[in-house]
Every structure is written in C-alpha cells, then in structure tokens.
Amino acid sequence: MATSVMTHDSAGDPMSLGARIWSWITTTDHKRIGILYGVTAFVFFLVGGLEALLIRLQLASSGNTVVSAEAYNELFTMHGTTMVFMAVMPLSAAFFNFVVPLQIGARDVAFPRLNAFSYWVFLLGGLFMNASFVFGAAPNAGWFGYANLTSTQYSPGMNIDFWVLGLQILGVASIAAGVNFIVTIVNMRAPGMRIMRMPVFTWMTLVTQFIVVTAFPVITVALVFLMFDRTFGTTFYSVAAGGDVLLWQHLFWLFGHPEVYILILPAMGIISEVIPTFSRKPLFGYAIVVYSGLLIGILGWGVWAHHMFSVGLGPVADSVFSATTMMIAIPTGVKIFNWIATMWGGRIRFTTPMLFAIGFIAMFIIGGLSGVMHSSPPADLQQTDTYFVVAHFHYVLFGGAMLGIFAGIYYWWPKVTGRMLSEPIGKLHFWLTIIGANLTFFPMHFIGLLGMPRRIYTYDAALGLDTMNMVATVGAFVTGVGALVFVFNVLWSRRRGTPVEHNPWGAATLEWAIPSPPPVYNFSVIPEVRSRLPLWAQSGMSEVPATPPEPVHVPDGSYWPLVASLGIVIAATGAILKSVPVVVGGGVVLVLALYFWAFEPFEV
Amino acid sequence: MKGSIVALLLIAAAIGLTGCSAEYPQSSLHPTADFSRDIDTLYRTIFWWALGVFVVVETALLVVIVRYRDRPGAGEPRQIHGSTALEVAWTLAPAVVLVFIAVPTIRTIFRTDGTPPPGALEVEVVGKQWWWAFSYPEYGITTANELHVPQGRPIALTMTSDDVIHSFWVPKLGGKRDLMPGRTTRIAFTADSVGEVYGQCAEFCGDSHANMRFRVVVDAPSDFDRWVENQLALPTAVDSLPATAQAGAQVYMTKGCLACHVIEGRSAGVLGPNLTHLASRGTIAAGILPNDAEGLARWLRDPPAEKPGSLMPKIPLTEDEIAALVAYLHSLN
Numbered sequence: 001m002a003t004s005v006m007t008h009d010s011a012g013d014p015m016s017l018g019a020r021i022w023s024w025i026t027t028t029d030h031k032r033i034g035i036l037y038g039v040t041a042f043v044f045f046l047v048g049g050l051e052a053l054l055i056r057l058q059l060a061s062s063g064n065t066v067v068s069a070e071a072y073n074e075l076f077t078m079h080g081t082t083m084v085f086m087a088v089m090p091l092s093a094a095f096f097n098f099v100v101p102l103q104i105g106a107r108d109v110a111f112p113r114l115n116a117f118s119y120w121v122f123l124l125g126g127l128f129m130n131a132s133f134v135f136g137a138a139p140n141a142g143w144f145g146y147a148n149l150t151s152t153q154y155s156p157g158m159n160i161d162f163w164v165l166g167l168q169i170l171g172v173a174s175i176a177a178g179v180n181f182i183v184t185i186v187n188m189r190a191p192g193m194r195i196m197r198m199p200v201f202t203w204m205t206l207v208t209q210f211i212v213v214t215a216f217p218v219i220t221v222a223l224v225f226l227m228f229d230r231t232f233g234t235t236f237y238s239v240a241a242g243g244d245v246l247l248w249q250h251l252f253w254l255f256g257h258p259e260v261y262i263l264i265l266p267a268m269g270i271i272s273e274v275i276p277t278f279s280r281k282p283l284f285g286y287a288i289v290v291y292s293g294l295l296i297g298i299l300g301w302g303v304w305a306h307h308m309f310s311v312g313l314g315p316v317a318d319s320v321f322s323a324t325t326m327m328i329a330i331p332t333g334v335k336i337f338n339w340i341a342t343m344w345g346g347r348i349r350f351t352t353p354m355l356f357a358i359g360f361i362a363m364f365i366i367g368g369l370s371g372v373m374h375s376s377p378p379a380d381l382q383q384t385d386t387y388f389v390v391a392h393f394h395y396v397l398f399g400g401a402m403l404g405i406f407a408g409i410y411y412w413w414p415k416v417t418g419r420m421l422s423e424p425i426g427k428l429h430f431w432l433t434i435i436g437a438n439l440t441f442f443p444m445h446f447i448g449l450l451g452m453p454r455r456i457y458t459y460d461a462a463l464g465l466d467t468m469n470m471v472a473t474v475g476a477f478v479t480g481v482g483a484l485v486f487v488f489n490v491l492w493s494r495r496r497g498t499p500v501e502h503n504p505w506g507a508a509t510l511e512w513a514i515p516s517p518p519p520v521y522n523f524s525v526i527p528e529v530r531s532r533l534p535l536w537a538q539s540g541m542s543e544v545p546a547t548p549p550e551p552v553h554v555p556d557g558s559y560w561p562l563v564a565s566l567g568i569v570i571a572a573t574g575a576i577l578k579s580v581p582v583v584v585g586g587g588v589v590l591v592l593a594l595y596f597w598a599f600e601p602f603e604v
Numbered sequence: 605m606k607g608s609i610v611a612l613l614l615i616a617a618a619i620g621l622t623g624c625s626a627e628y629p630q631s632s633l634h635p636t637a638d639f640s641r642d643i644d645t646l647y648r649t650i651f652w653w654a655l656g657v658f659v660v661v662e663t664a665l666l667v668v669i670v671r672y673r674d675r676p677g678a679g680e681p682r683q684i685h686g687s688t689a690l691e692v693a694w695t696l697a698p699a700v701v702l703v704f705i706a707v708p709t710i711r712t713i714f715r716t717d718g719t720p721p722p723g724a725l726e727v728e729v730v731g732k733q734w735w736w737a738f739s740y741p742e743y744g745i746t747t748a749n750e751l752h753v754p755q756g757r758p759i760a761l762t763m764t765s766d767d768v769i770h771s772f773w774v775p776k777l778g779g780k781r782d783l784m785p786g787r788t789t790r791i792a793f794t795a796d797s798v799g800e801v802y803g804q805c806a807e808f809c810g811d812s813h814a815n816m817r818f819r820v821v822v823d824a825p826s827d828f829d830r831w832v833e834n835q836l837a838l839p840t841a842v843d844s845l846p847a848t849a850q851a852g853a854q855v856y857m858t859k860g861c862l863a864c865h866v867i868e869g870r871s872a873g874v875l876g877p878n879l880t881h882l883a884s885r886g887t888i889a890a891g892i893l894p895n896d897a898e899g900l901a902r903w904l905r906d907p908p909a910e911k912p913g914s915l916m917p918k919i920p921l922t923e924d925e926i927a928a929l930v931a932y933l934h935s936l937n
Contacts, residue, residue, distance in 0.1 A: 069811050069912035142808050148785065149768040149810055154733075239786035245769060246784070279672070285686035310771055310780050310806070312789040315717045319710045326702045330695060336661065337694040343668045346681045350673065358669060365661050369654040372702075376709040378716055379647045381779020382632035382640075385771060385806040451630025451775050453806045456814030460891075462802070464627045 026557030028112035029520060033119050034098030035416065038409075040123050041090035047130070048082035049483060051075045056440070056476040059469050062461040072457035073140040074159070078130075080143030081163065084263065085170045086126040088397065091405045092266035093122075096181055096205050098416060102511035103199045105190025105529060107522050108555055110183040113597060114176055117561035121173035124569040129166030132159065139163035142455060144256065145226075147237035147248035152230050158576055164227045165572040171216045171223075172568065178212035181205060190510070192529035192541075196290070199509045200283060203290050204269030207297040208262050215258040222251035231575070246311065253304035261300040263397055265293060267404025268335060271357040274407050275339050277507040278354035279346030282533055285338045292331035299328045309377040310384050318377040325375035332368055336361060351505070352426030356407035359434050363399025367392055370445065385455075388448025394441045406433070406486070414504045418516045419497030425489040432482030439475025443468040508533035513544055524548040558600060564593035630802040632775035636822070639716055639778030639793035646712045650705050657701065716779070718790035720760030727751065729763040731770030731783035733809060734816035734911060735877055735890040745835045746866070748877030750885045751803075751820045754828035758794045771807035774820050780806045795822040800886070811913030817891030835881050838869055839936045852932025855925045864916070867936065876916060883937040889914075900930045 015023065024032060055075050058066045067075065101109055109115050132138040137158040141150050150160045185206045189198070198206075225236035226248070235241035237248050276283045283289060305313060305321040313321075339361055348354065370392040374380035383389055406429075413421050447468050452459055459465065503512035512535055514523060525548065527534075527541045534540035567590030574582025628634060635641040720726070729751075730737040739746040753759045763772055765783040773780035778793045805816035823831055842853045853870075856862060862871035866878040882888075885895050889911055893899035904926050907916040921929070 069814065073808075073811065073813075146769055146808070149808070154768050154810060245786070279681070281681050282683055282685050284684065285691050288686065288691050311782050311784070312718065315713045318713050322709055322713070323706060326706055329702060330698050333698040334691070334695055338691070340661075340664050340668055341687075341690065343672060345684065346672050347674045347678050348669060348672050350669075358665070361665055362662060365658060365665075369658055372654060372705065373647070373650050376646060376650055376705060376712075378643045378709065378712040378779060379650060381716075381781070382643055382647065382775060385773075385780065385808075449632050450628045451632065451802065451804075453773070453804055455808040456804075458814045460802075460817070463630050 023557065025562060026116075026559045028108070028116050028555045028558060028561075030097045030101050030109050030112065030115060031416070031518060031520075031522075033115050034094050034096075036119050037090050037097055037122070038094030040119075040126070041087050041094060044082055044086035044126055045088075045091065046483065048079050048087050049480060051079040051082065053476055053480055055079060056473040058457060059459070060473040061470065062459050062463070062466050064458065067457070069457045070140065073142075073455070074133075074138035076455055077139045077142050077163070078133075081129065081139060081167070082126075083397070084143060084259070085167065086122075086129070088263050088401050088405070089174065090122055092208070092263075092401075093118075093177060095201070095266060095270065095405075095408050095412070096177070096209075099412060099511060100181065100185065100202050100205050101188070102415075102514070102518060102522060103202045103509055104185060104188060104193050105510050105523060105527050106184065106188040107526070107552070109180050110188055111180050112555040113558050113561050114180050116558065117565055118173045118177040118180065120562045120565035121169060121176070121568060124565050125166055125169030125173060128169060128569055128572060129162060132162035132166075135162075137162060139166075144252060145248075146252075147226065147245045148239065150226060150230075150248075151237065160226075161230065161576050164223050164230065165575055168220060168223050168227075169568055169572055171220050174212050175216050178209040178216070181209045182213065185209075190523075190526050190529050193510075196287065197529060197532045200272035200286065200289055200293075201266075201269035204265045204272070204293050207293050208265045211258045211262050211265075211297050211300065215255045215262065218251055219255035219259075222248060222255070225251075227575075246308075249308055249311065250304070253307040254301075256307065257304045258297075258300045260393075260396075261296055263401045264404075265296065267360065267401045267408075268293065270404045270408035270411070271339065271360050272335075273507070273509065274353045274357040274411050275342050277411075277505050278349045278351055278357075279343045280349075280506075281342055281346040282508070282536075283338070284341035284344075286532065289335055289338050292334045295331040296328060299324065299331070303328060306375060306377075306380070307384075309380045322375055322377050326372065329368065329372050329375070336365060336368075351410070352421070352423055352430060353407045353411035353505075355427065355430045356403050356410065359430065360400055360403040360407065363395050363403060363434075363437070367395030367399055370395065383448060385453055386448035387444040387452050387454060390454055391441050391444035391448060394437070394444070398437055398441070403433070406430075411505070412511075413493070414497075414500040415511055415516045415518070417493070417497070419493050419499055420504065421489050421493045421497060425485060425492065429482050429485045429489060432478055432485060436475045436477070436479030436482055440472045440479060441475070443471050443475075447472070503535065508536040510534055510541070513541065521548065521552040521554050524552070558597065560593050560597035560600060564590055564597060567591075567593055629800075630775050630804065634776060636797040636799070636801065637777040637793040637795045639791065640776055642712050642716050643779055646708050649708055653701055653705055657698075718760075718781070718792050720790065720792045721758040721794075724758035724760035724792060725754065726760050726762065727753075729761050729772060729783065731763070731765040731767075731772070731805065731809075731816075733767050733913070733915065734805070734812040736772075736816070736818045737877065740832075743832050743836065745832065746878045747835065747881065747885070749818045749887065749890045751818065752828060752831050753795055753820065753822055754825045755795055755798050755822050756825065758792060760790065760792045762788055762790055764788045768809045769807050770805045770809050770816065772803070773806040774801055774803035776801040777803075777820060782807055795820075798822050798824050798827075802891070804891075812911045815890060815892045815911045817887075819886060819891055821886075831884075834884060834937070839867065839880060842870075845935050846931070848928050849931040849935045851925075852928035852930065852935075855921070855929045856932060859919055859921065859925070861919075861929075879933065879936060881936055883934045897930050897934070900933060901926050904929055 058064050058072055139162055140159045141155060185202060228234040229236055235243045237243050237245055272283055272289060302324040306325045309318055374383045410421055410426055447465050451463055452465050500516050502515055524545050527544050529541050531537035531540035567586050570589055571583045571586025574586055635644045726741055728739045736749050738751045763783045765785045770783040771780045772783060777795055778791060781789050781791045800819055800821050803818045803820055805813060842850055862873055864873040864876035866872055868880040888895040888900050889903050893903055903910055906918045907914040908918055
C-alpha cells in the first residue's frame with residue numbers, strides 16, 4: 001500500500017456503502033477511532049444500564065422473584081464488569097482519541113495502527129464477554145471475582161472462564177492504548193506546547209495512561225494465576241495445596257484501587273476544561289490541579305488494603321492503610337476547591353456541559369465524604385460489603401465519572417460532528433439524571449447502614465427496608481429515562497442540530513482553532529503555541545490557514561490490526577472450548593497478522 | 605438540587621441518630637454491644653465532621669453559581685490564575701479535619717482488634733455454603749444458625765470457613781469479619797441488652813449468599829445457663845415419642861437424612877447442620893424460614909427451591925412422610 005498524499009479534506013467524492021464501511025474497518029484516523037470507541041462504549045453502557053434496571057426491579061421489594069438467584073448473580077457481576085471495563089474506561093478512551101491529539105496540535109497518535117488494534121481488541125473482548133449470556137454462562141462471581149469462589153470446585157461452569165479470558169483481552173486493549181497515548185503526549189506536542197502548557201484534560205490523560213500501563217499488568221498476573229489454576233490445576237489460590245485466597249485480594253486491589261483513578265481522573269480532566277470555558281476564566285491554580293492529579297495517581301498505589309479491612313490484616317496494617325487513604329482526600333479536596341474558585345468571579349453560562357460539570361462537583365463531594373467515612377477501618381467494618389459502599393462508589397463513578405463524561409460529550413459534540421446537541425433536551429437529560437441518580441443512590445446510604453449487604457438477590461421483609469429500596473428502584477428508572485432522552489438528543493442533532501464553526505463555546509484550547517468536524521489532517525499547518533490558553537491570549541498561537549499550503553501526509557488504512565485482534569479472540573474461544581487446535585489457530589492468525597502488519601508499507 | 609440533597613441528609617441524620625431500633629433488627633446505627641458502640645461513637649464523630657464539610661463546600665458551590673451566573677451587561681471577568689495563600693489554606697484545612705478523624709480512628713482500631721478479654725466465652729464459628737456452625741468448646745455444644753450468648757460476659761469468636769470466603773456480620777453487636785479457608789480470624793464483643801438480633805453473611809459466597817442468615821440471641825445469664833443445660837441433654841428417646849414422631853424417626857433413618865446430619869445418639873453425619881436440638885431454634889435453613897410446622901415442611905419439600913444451590917437435595921417424600929418428619933424433628937428439644 002502506498003502512502004496517501006492529501007491536499008484537502010477527503011470528503012470529496014461520494015463513496016459506496018461498502019467502501020464507507022471498509023474505510024471505517026481499516027481506519028487509523030484517531031478521530032474515527034474515537035467515534036468508534038464512543039459509540040461502542042455507549043452501547044455497552046446501555047447494556048450495563050439494562051442490567052442495573054433488572055437488579056433494581058428484583059430489589060424493589062423483599063422476597064421478589066423477577067429473576068432467579070443464579071441470574072441475579074450474573075447480572076450484578078456483568079453490571080460491574082461492563083460499566084468499569086466496557087463503558088466508563090472506553091468512553092474515556094473515546095475522548096483520549098478524539099481530543100488529545102487536537103489539544104496538543106498533533107496530526108494523529110504516535111502509533112495509528114496500534115490505536116486501531118486497541119479498539120478492535122476492546123470491541124471483540126467486550127463481545128466475547130457478553131457472548132457468555134448466549135451460552136447461559138455469564139460470569140457470576142462478582143466483578144472482583146474473589147478466590148476461591150472462582151475455583152473449578154466452586155464454579156465449575158464456563159462462567160468464570162469467560163470472565164478470566166474476557167478481562168485479559170480487554171487488558172491488552174488498555175495497555176496498548178496506554179503506551180500509545182504516553183508516547184503521543186510526550187513526543188508529539190506542537191512546538192511551544194510545553195508540558196505545563198498542556199490542557200488539564202491532556203494532563204489527566206497522561207496520568208491515567210501511566211496508571212493503566214502499571215496497574216493492568218498486576219491484574220493480568222492475578223488472572224493468569226487463576227486461569228492456570230482452573231485450566232492446568234496449579235494451586236496459587238488453593239488453600240488445601242498451600243496456596244492462599246488472600247493473594248488474589250491483594251493482587252486484585254493493587255490493581256483495583258488505581259483502577260478507580262483510571263475511571264475518575266479523565267472525568268476530572270474533562271470538567272477542568274468545561275468549567276473555565278463557561279466561567280470565562282482560566283482554571284484557578286492550574287499547576288496545583290495538575291500536581292494534585294499526579295499525586296492522586298501516585299498515592300492511589302498505597303491504599304489498596306482499605307478494600308480489605310474486614311479481612312483482619314491486623315491493627316498496624318489497618319492504621320497505615322487508613323492513614324494513606326485519608327491522605328488521598330487532600331489532593332482530591334484541593335481539586336474541588338480549585339474548580340469552585342475558577343467559577344468564583346466568573347460569568348457562568350449554564351449550558352448543558354456546564355450543568356453536568358457542576359453536577360459532578362455536587363455529587364463528587366458526597367461520594368468523597370462517604371469515602372472518608374470508610375477510610376476509618378472500624379467504621380468501615382459496618383459499611384464494607386453493604387449498600388453504603390454501593391452508594392459511595394456510585395456517587396463517585398456515576399455522579400463523578402459518568403456526569404463528567406456526559407459533560408465531555410455535550411462539550412465536544414459540536415467539534416466531533418459539526419452540529420450542536422439540543423440545549424433544551426440536554427437540560428432535560430441533565431435534570432432527569434441528577435434527580436434519578438440521587439433518588440437511586442442517596443437512600444442506599446441508609447439501606448446499608450440499616451443492615452442490607454451487597455450482592456444479595458433477596459432480602460428479609462423484617463429488615464424494614466422495602467420502602468427505601470422501592471425509592472431507589474424508581475430513581476433508577478428516572479435515570480434510565482434520562483439516558484433515553486440523551487439518545488433522542490443524539491438522533492435529533494444528526495439532522496437538526498445547529499451547524500457550528502470552529503469555536504462555538506468560545507473556548508481557549510487548541511482543538512477549537514480548527515474546523516468542526518476537523519479535516520482528516522487536523523491542522524493544515526502544525527501551529528506554534530505561545531500560551532496555555534492559545535485562543536484567549538493575544539497571539540497565543542500561530543495562524544492555522546484554512547487549506548494546507550503543501551500536501552499533508554496522513555496515515556493509511558490497514559486491516560491487519562483487526563485481523564490480529566481476531567486472532568486473540570479465536571485463541572480465547574479455543575480456551576473456552578478447551579480445544580488446543582483452535583487456540584493454536586488463533587495464535588497463528590495473531591502472529592501472521594503482526595508479521596504482515598510489521599512489513600506493511602505505512603507512513604505516518 | 606442541592607436543597608433536596610441537604611433535606612435528604614437531614615432525614616439521614618434523623619434516622620441515624622434518633623431512629624427506632626425495633627424496626628431495624630440488622631441496623632448498625634442501634635448498637636447493643638461494646639464493639640458496635642465503639643464503632644458507632646467513632647462513626648458519629650466522622651459523620652458530623654463530614655456533614656460540616658458538606659455544608660461548607662456545597663454552600664460555597666451554591667453561592668458561586670447564584671452570584672456569578674451570567675447576567676446581561678456583566679463585564680468580562682477578571683482573569684485570575686490562582687492564589688498561593690488560598691491554595692495552601694485549602695490544602696491544610698482538610699488535613700487538619702483528617703487529623704481529628706484519624707486519631708479516634710486509630711484508637712478504636714486497637715480497642716476493637718478482636719483480642720479476647722480474660723474470662724471470655726469462646727465460640728468457634730465455621731462458615732459453610734450457606735449456613736453457620738457454632739460450637740462452644742467450654743460446654744461441648746454444637747449448634748447451627750442461632751448463636752446464644754449470655755448478656756454481660758465477653759464473647760470471643762474464632763472463625764474459619766470450610767469452603768469459600770464468608771463474612772460474619774451482626775451489625776447491632778459489631779463490625780464484620782471475614783471467614784477464610786485456611787485462616788482463622790477473631791472478633792470479641794460483650795452484648796449489653798437481652799434480645800434477638802439479626803446477622804447475615806456479608807461476603808459474596810455463591811448462589812445463596814442472600815440466604816446465609818442467622819440470629820444471635822442474647823440471654824440473661826440465668827436463661828443462658830438453662831439454654832446450655834438444655835443443649836447438653838439428649839433428645840427424648842424415640843420410643844417415648846408419639847406415633848407420628850416415631851414414624852418420622854423412621855423416615856429420618858431410611859431416607860438418607862442421617863448421612864449428613866448429627867442427632868446425638870442417632871446419627872453422625874458431618875456435612876449438614878447439627879439437628880440434636882433443632883426444635884430449640886427459631887428459624888430453619890439459616891434464618892430464611894420460621895421453624896414452625898409449615899416452615900419446616902416447606903423446607904423439607906424442596907430445599908433447592910428455598911435456597912438455590914443448596915447442598916441438601918430434594919428428597920422425594922410424601923406429604924405424610926414430611927408431616928411425620930416434622931413431628932420428629934420438632935421433638936428434638
């Protein structure tokens with residue numbers, strides 16, 4: 001294949017449907033991959049949301065029989081697994097892909113084909129995991145999959161095999177993307193885009209990717225041990241043979257707590273862009289916001305055992321992990337104060353992205369404070385594994401991460417599509433979401449403190465918790481209606497959204513200096529950046545002409561990333577079927593695809 | 605939005621601090637033992653600090669969005685990039701609050717670390733899918749799913765699991781502690797009020813995790829002694845039972861029950877709960893059914909239907925056999 005030489009936007013000649021689909025399958029354009037990530041992850045978000053609604057239906061009253069115990073255990077396992085690995089993480093990845101190269105003034109990511117590979121591995125890994133429903137064997141040991149419940153003795157079916165293999169596949173996608181974005185952000189910034197001039201969203205992306213490439217190997221090790229235990233009879237987690245069930249918990253949470261910051265830091269980055277734009281003020285204390293993000297990323301490694309206070313690690317260990325956990329509240333609090341200070345003295349426009357960003361702050365404060373409550377081990381002994389904790393992390397992950405992601409969707413939508421989403425429909429979406437989420441999650445604090453454990457498919461009417469559970473269920477459906485309103489907004493906007501120019505919000509960062517949607521080459525000329533706020537400062541950047549003065553090289557399409565990821569999923573399918581030839585076949589496809597990929601003529 | 609959150613939080617405080625305990629038999633906010641009271645005191649300290657921070661920060665947010673909303677004719681905002689003094693202040697303020705939380709926390713950690721006080725009554729707890737075995741080495745008693753403890757005497761639990769990880773949780777008496785295969789864990793508490801409280805497994809342990817419940821009965825010391833005496837007595841001899849119960853004993857011996865269950869003097873199975881004094885217990889099947897004629901019959905008819913995944917299989921029994929078995933089992937007192 002030859003390198004394309006583009007002199008203008010490629011949207012010239014109409015393509016046939018087949019050619020258009022093929023162009024998406026072989027695309028290596030970070031913007032298109034970002035869109036693929038966003039659409040796919042949003043579909044998984046709806047699937048995970050549907051699972052949540054079924055869970056809430058079952059728990060609407062005590063002794064309910066909407067689903068069986070077995071189905072319920074599959075539903076809560078897949079709800080958690082889906083929302084963490086197939087919805088929130090890849091929704092963030094959609095923003096990394098679309099926004100980061102534009103924010104740093106790059107034409108693409110450092111490794112465009114690796115980027116496509118990440119997406120295809122994510123898509124196929126997600127489909128693989130969900131295919132378990134077709135076999136009636138969806139994972140059912142919780143998203144945390146504690147040993148030794150996951151052993152073949154206590155979980156003989158394929159359920160856990162789907163989970164172990166699916167998570168490993170998704171991990172490959174995350175690590176590949178992590179490496180790609182670290183290299184992109186470190187090496188491909190436009191001239192003058194110094195590290196302390198980077199937009200905070202790009203900064204939080206960089207921190208997040210460092211956590212990804214260090215944390216995912218830890219869970220991969222834990223999963224490989226489990227896979228070996230289940231497949232080859234090794235005994236890492238087998239007590240009878242001298243293994244240890246706590247080994248899994250340490251490895252899982254050593255990954256699992258940094259994972260929390262993988263989920264929340266990108267959303268913090270998003271609202272650090274949204275709030276200054278709609279306050280018409282620069283971010284208050286840019287350096288402190290960046291450093292506190294870095295500090296959260298580092299401290300996040302020292303707190304994992306706070307998930308294990310009920311294990312009884314001893315008073316000294318409990319005290320130390322309690323102290324480190326409390327410390328992490330400090331940089332988190334600093335961010336909140338800085339966001340509020342950014343709005344202070346501003347001229348706040350209550351656009352939909354800004355409403356979601358303010359909603360993030362209001363909700364995150366609650367989730368943060370309940371987090372401080374269970375940083376105290378004795379208090380946590382009453383709270384862990386109850387609905388109190390469910391309330392806490394939904395305030396952080398739904399009220400935080402998801403509201404942040406919605407803020408980002410409404411904020412960058414015009415940049416991605418060239419059209420606005422409807423503001424009135426967006427505001428309806430916001431209010432339904434914020435009311436629904438608080439109705440759902442606020443009562444859960446009491447449900448937990450009054451004695452309801454997590455992960456139970458039924459509960460005793462004598463606990464006196466029927467009314468509050470019903471309120472939570474009603475709230476969940478209000479949130480669900482909000483999600484449908486958003487889908488309607490997207491469909492509405494495709495034809496009727498107001499077309500926009502470069503910078504509809506009057507924002508300060510580089511991505512708003514180019515047309516919406518951006519041309520395939522992003523910047524006709526790589527700009528020279530002279531300010532942290534290039535579009536607000538006097539001559540903050542060099543001119544970007546409307547058409548490229550000279551031909552621009554853009555990456556070619558390639559189907560080898562898709563073939564390579566197919567090889568991985570074929571091998572995993574072979575492992576599920578316990579068929580060595582299929583595993584080997586998948587391996588061969590992978591190796592051949594990597595070979596042809598390596599020798600494919602390709603130029604960035 | 606923020607107004608409704610504040611309102612909800614005040615309701616929270618109301619429930620948390622004044623609520624009636626009888627309505628919530630599994631509540632962590634209505635402690636009846638030293639362990640749970642220590643935690644409750646600490647929790648309330650943290651709660652008020654958190655409520656204070658909540659009010660301050662959410663109020664600041666509200667003030668900002670009301671006061672600095674975009675109004676016609678407003679000029680361009682002053683472009684402030686930060687303030688070192690302010691940032692130092694709001695880094696230090698949370699740190700100070702955290703010290704006020706950390707100090708009582710660490711004190712409470714050491715006070716509630718499960719070291720048994722002298723003179724404690726030892727109870728061994730074994731978690732199994734999906735029920736609880738309790739034994740009292742001091743008396744040589746083994747029972748299941750209903751833990752009797754004397755009021756006022758320290759209780760020391762030594763806990764482990766026979767299969768997967770479980771977690772022992774009686775919110776009114778104290779915090780939870782995991783039961784793990786191959787390890788033993790401890791908690792200690794002294795119950796201060798007589799009565800029955802609810803407990804439940806708090807670590808996901810498979811299909812019927814939701815059905816792994818139990819009761820703790822705190823007896824006045826004299827009642828506890830009577831209970832011990834009763835548990836040590838052998839059940840009534842079969843020969844002196846009414847005819848239905850005798851028929852039930854026959855069913856017990858011929859339909860396989862004896863393979864898994866202990867009844868002192870009759871059978872020595874080890875897989876299932878000890879039934880020697882089954883009739884003295886208030887519930888059947890780990891707290892999910894009342895131990896009356898109807899509840900027990902329902903359980904015997906189809907255990908996996910009541911407790912999904914139950915190791916006790918559905919044994920084909922006629923209604924007459926079930927009635928007889930119920931009569932026999934309820935004679936075990």
